[in-house]
Amino acid sequence: MDLSDWRDKIDEADRKILELLNERARYVLALVPLKKKAGIPIYEPRREEQVFENIARLNGGPLPPDAVRRIFERIIDEMRSIQRGPMEDDK
Amino acid sequence: MDLSDWRDKIDEADRKILELLNERARYVLALVPLKKKAGIPIYEPRREEQVFENIARLNGGPLPPDAVRRIFERIIDEMRSIQRGPMEDDK
Numbered sequence: 001m002d003l004s005d006w007r008d009k010i011d012e013a014d015r016k017i018l019e020l021l022n023e024r025a026r027y028v029l030a031l032v033p034l035k036k037k038a039g040i041p042i043y044e045p046r047r048e049e050q051v052f053e054n055i056a057r058l059n060g061g062p063l064p065p066d067a068v069r070r071i072f073e074r075i076i077d078e079m080r081s082i083q084r085g086p087m088e089d090d091k
Numbered sequence: 092m093d094l095s096d097w098r099d100k101i102d103e104a105d106r107k108i109l110e111l112l113n114e115r116a117r118y119v120l121a122l123v124p125l126k127k128k129a130g131i132p133i134y135e136p137r138r139e140e141q142v143f144e145n146i147a148r149l150n151g152g153p154l155p156p157d158a159v160r161r162i163f164e165r166i167i168d169e170m171r172s173i174q175r176g177p178m179e180d181d182k
Contacts, residue, residue, distance in 0.1 A: 003125050006121055006122050006125070009118050010119065010142075013111050014115070014145060014146060015149055017112065017166070018150060018159065020107050020111065021108065021154055022152060024104040025153045026153060027097050027101045029153060030097055031098075034093065034094050038094065047098075054102055054105060054106075059109060060113060061113060062116045063112055063116045063173065067169040067172065068112065070169060071162075071166055074162050075108070078158040081158065082154065
Protein backbone atom coordinates (compact mmCIF):
# COMPACT_ATOMS: atom_id res chain seq x y z
CA MET A 1 0.00 0.00 0.00
CA ASP A 2 1.37 3.41 -0.91
CA LEU A 3 0.47 6.87 0.37
CA SER A 4 -2.47 7.34 -1.98
CA ASP A 5 -3.96 3.93 -1.09
CA TRP A 6 -4.00 4.88 2.60
CA ARG A 7 -5.53 8.22 1.73
CA ASP A 8 -8.31 6.48 -0.17
CA LYS A 9 -8.99 4.45 2.96
CA ILE A 10 -8.98 7.63 5.07
CA ASP A 11 -11.41 9.32 2.67
CA GLU A 12 -13.68 6.28 2.86
CA ALA A 13 -13.59 6.36 6.69
CA ASP A 14 -14.43 10.09 6.59
CA ARG A 15 -17.38 9.40 4.33
CA LYS A 16 -18.72 6.85 6.82
CA ILE A 17 -18.05 9.13 9.82
CA LEU A 18 -19.93 11.96 8.09
CA GLU A 19 -22.86 9.64 7.38
CA LEU A 20 -23.00 8.52 11.02
CA LEU A 21 -22.75 12.10 12.30
CA ASN A 22 -25.77 13.03 10.20
CA GLU A 23 -27.57 9.87 11.35
CA ARG A 24 -26.86 10.89 14.96
CA ALA A 25 -28.11 14.41 14.18
CA ARG A 26 -31.39 12.98 12.87
CA TYR A 27 -31.89 11.03 16.11
CA VAL A 28 -31.05 14.09 18.18
CA LEU A 29 -33.60 16.16 16.24
CA ALA A 30 -36.22 13.45 16.73
CA LEU A 31 -35.68 13.87 20.48
CA VAL A 32 -36.57 17.58 20.52
CA PRO A 33 -40.39 17.26 20.48
CA LEU A 34 -40.23 14.37 22.97
CA LYS A 35 -38.07 16.46 25.30
CA LYS A 36 -40.40 19.45 24.99
CA LYS A 37 -43.43 17.28 25.73
CA ALA A 38 -41.72 15.81 28.81
CA GLY A 39 -40.41 19.21 29.96
CA ILE A 40 -36.77 18.10 29.68
CA PRO A 41 -34.23 20.82 28.79
CA ILE A 42 -32.04 20.53 25.66
CA TYR A 43 -28.91 20.72 27.78
CA GLU A 44 -28.74 17.75 30.13
CA PRO A 45 -25.30 17.55 31.74
CA ARG A 46 -25.99 14.11 33.25
CA ARG A 47 -26.91 12.57 29.90
CA GLU A 48 -23.86 14.17 28.25
CA GLU A 49 -21.61 12.75 30.95
CA GLN A 50 -23.15 9.33 30.29
CA VAL A 51 -22.26 9.67 26.59
CA PHE A 52 -18.65 10.50 27.49
CA GLU A 53 -18.51 7.53 29.88
CA ASN A 54 -19.81 5.16 27.18
CA ILE A 55 -17.17 6.39 24.77
CA ALA A 56 -14.36 6.16 27.32
CA ARG A 57 -15.36 2.60 28.20
CA LEU A 58 -15.57 1.48 24.57
CA ASN A 59 -12.39 3.14 23.32
CA GLY A 60 -9.79 0.58 22.28
CA GLY A 61 -7.37 3.09 20.75
CA PRO A 62 -5.05 3.98 19.09
CA LEU A 63 -6.71 7.34 19.84
CA PRO A 64 -5.94 8.28 23.45
CA PRO A 65 -8.90 8.86 25.81
CA ASP A 66 -8.43 12.64 25.98
CA ALA A 67 -8.41 12.93 22.17
CA VAL A 68 -11.64 10.93 21.93
CA ARG A 69 -13.20 13.06 24.66
CA ARG A 70 -12.30 16.30 22.82
CA ILE A 71 -13.73 15.00 19.53
CA PHE A 72 -17.01 13.98 21.18
CA GLU A 73 -17.20 17.28 23.08
CA ARG A 74 -17.17 19.01 19.69
CA ILE A 75 -19.74 16.58 18.26
CA ILE A 76 -22.10 17.04 21.21
CA ASP A 77 -21.67 20.79 21.14
CA GLU A 78 -22.75 20.89 17.48
CA MET A 79 -25.68 18.55 18.19
CA ARG A 80 -26.86 20.86 20.96
CA SER A 81 -26.78 23.78 18.52
CA ILE A 82 -29.00 22.06 15.96
CA GLN A 83 -31.43 21.00 18.71
CA ARG A 84 -31.77 24.61 19.75
CA GLY A 85 -32.25 25.72 16.16
CA PRO A 86 -30.91 28.87 14.46
CA MET A 87 -33.11 31.26 16.49
CA GLU A 88 -31.98 30.06 19.88
CA ASP A 89 -28.37 29.34 19.02
CA ASP A 90 -26.39 30.88 21.85
CA LYS A 91 -23.01 29.34 21.04
CA MET B 92 -40.17 5.23 19.86
CA ASP B 93 -39.69 6.92 23.22
CA LEU B 94 -36.79 8.96 24.57
CA SER B 95 -34.79 5.95 25.72
CA ASP B 96 -35.18 4.17 22.35
CA TRP B 97 -33.70 7.20 20.55
CA ARG B 98 -30.90 7.31 23.09
CA ASP B 99 -30.09 3.68 22.41
CA LYS B 100 -29.83 4.55 18.72
CA ILE B 101 -27.60 7.53 19.55
CA ASP B 102 -25.33 5.33 21.71
CA GLU B 103 -25.09 2.83 18.87
CA ALA B 104 -24.15 5.60 16.40
CA ASP B 105 -21.51 6.83 18.86
CA ARG B 106 -20.07 3.33 19.14
CA LYS B 107 -19.71 3.16 15.33
CA ILE B 108 -18.29 6.69 15.11
CA LEU B 109 -15.69 5.80 17.76
CA GLU B 110 -14.75 2.64 15.87
CA LEU B 111 -14.32 4.59 12.62
CA LEU B 112 -12.28 7.30 14.34
CA ASN B 113 -9.87 4.64 15.61
CA GLU B 114 -9.82 3.00 12.18
CA ARG B 115 -8.93 6.38 10.66
CA ALA B 116 -6.24 6.82 13.34
CA ARG B 117 -4.69 3.48 12.38
CA TYR B 118 -4.51 4.55 8.71
CA VAL B 119 -3.02 7.88 9.69
CA LEU B 120 -0.36 6.13 11.79
CA ALA B 121 0.42 3.80 8.88
CA LEU B 122 1.17 6.91 6.82
CA VAL B 123 3.89 8.19 9.17
CA PRO B 124 6.78 5.96 7.99
CA LEU B 125 5.74 6.45 4.34
CA LYS B 126 5.73 10.22 4.80
CA LYS B 127 9.12 10.15 6.53
CA LYS B 128 10.59 8.03 3.73
CA ALA B 129 9.20 10.41 1.10
CA GLY B 130 10.29 13.53 3.03
CA ILE B 131 6.69 14.76 3.38
CA PRO B 132 5.87 16.77 6.53
CA ILE B 133 3.15 15.63 8.95
CA TYR B 134 1.29 18.89 8.47
CA GLU B 135 0.15 19.22 4.86
CA PRO B 136 -2.32 22.09 4.53
CA ARG B 137 -3.23 21.17 0.95
CA ARG B 138 -4.17 17.61 1.86
CA GLU B 139 -6.18 18.84 4.86
CA GLU B 140 -8.08 21.26 2.63
CA GLN B 141 -8.82 18.36 0.30
CA VAL B 142 -10.31 16.41 3.23
CA PHE B 143 -12.54 19.38 4.14
CA GLU B 144 -13.63 19.73 0.51
CA ASN B 145 -14.55 16.04 0.31
CA ILE B 146 -16.63 16.34 3.46
CA ALA B 147 -18.37 19.53 2.31
CA ARG B 148 -19.25 17.92 -1.03
CA LEU B 149 -20.61 14.74 0.56
CA ASN B 150 -22.58 16.37 3.37
CA GLY B 151 -26.31 15.81 2.94
CA GLY B 152 -27.33 17.24 6.32
CA PRO B 153 -29.11 17.74 8.64
CA LEU B 154 -25.79 18.95 10.09
CA PRO B 155 -24.97 22.33 8.53
CA PRO B 156 -21.67 22.67 6.60
CA ASP B 157 -19.98 24.81 9.26
CA ALA B 158 -20.82 22.30 12.00
CA VAL B 159 -19.37 19.46 9.95
CA ARG B 160 -16.27 21.52 9.22
CA ARG B 161 -15.71 22.24 12.94
CA ILE B 162 -16.10 18.57 13.86
CA PHE B 163 -13.59 17.50 11.20
CA GLU B 164 -11.17 20.26 12.20
CA ARG B 165 -11.14 18.73 15.68
CA ILE B 166 -10.74 15.19 14.28
CA ILE B 167 -7.85 16.21 12.02
CA ASP B 168 -6.19 18.15 14.80
CA GLU B 169 -6.22 15.07 17.04
CA MET B 170 -4.94 12.89 14.18
CA ARG B 171 -2.03 15.28 13.65
CA SER B 172 -1.16 14.99 17.34
CA ILE B 173 -0.95 11.19 17.27
CA GLN B 174 1.13 11.31 14.08
CA ARG B 175 3.62 13.56 15.83
CA GLY B 176 3.69 11.31 18.88
CA PRO B 177 3.86 12.30 22.55
CA MET B 178 7.44 13.67 22.32
CA GLU B 179 6.75 16.09 19.52
CA ASP B 180 3.26 17.11 20.51
CA ASP B 181 3.20 20.89 20.25
CA LYS B 182 -0.53 21.41 20.57
